[in-house]
Amino acid sequence: QKEVEQDPGPLSVPEGAIVSLNCTYSNSAFQYFMWYRQYSRKGPELLMYTYSSGNKEDGRFTAQVDKSSKYISLFIRDSQPSDSATYLCAMSELNFGNEKLTFGTGTRLTIIP
């Protein structure tokens, strides 16, 4: 079993829809949870970052962490064609100074105009 599971998609939704992206994990020691966005032929860029459980909102993006279920989500409201990309979840343990990231496989998202 992989430490982090993520549906690879592809996922296609019409412009303006709400998008829900999810990851599950098995390592209960994970404390930091991140979402990266990766455009084609580019490196990943950090989109959202949360520590422990709870919600975090940034503009059209909301990240949710449910540690009891080992489940994290990223919601995109009012989706735009520019949101078309691969979205990677990543996690790390509480380990100052050398925090290894464990990634999901990524979900390829296409927003249809």
Added chain:
Amino acid sequence: SAVISQKPSRDICQRGTSLTIQCQVDSQVTMMFWYRQQPGQSLTLIATANQGSEATYESGFVIDKFPISRPNLTFSTLTVSNMSPEDSSIYLCSVQQGLSTDTQYFGPGTRLTVL
């Protein structure tokens, strides 16, 4: 955020040869990382490269196959040695500017194809 460049951006190589990938950062950073991103698979950490010490390799990766240099706080190289088609992948350099993982930034990647 740090600006990271990688050279080459892509290459096609013959089996049995070696390729050295360069990573340059626009500011001094303590921690640099090398990842591999294969189609349909997770980003996988190859090694952590800290200036002034030997690189730390993850399980499944060895120094003879992926030697790393870190001569200063803004530059690192990763060599993929004695390449086989299984080494075809995107190789990404990453840096961490602060103590926590929310300060980790990625370069654009090097797309390697081995024939």
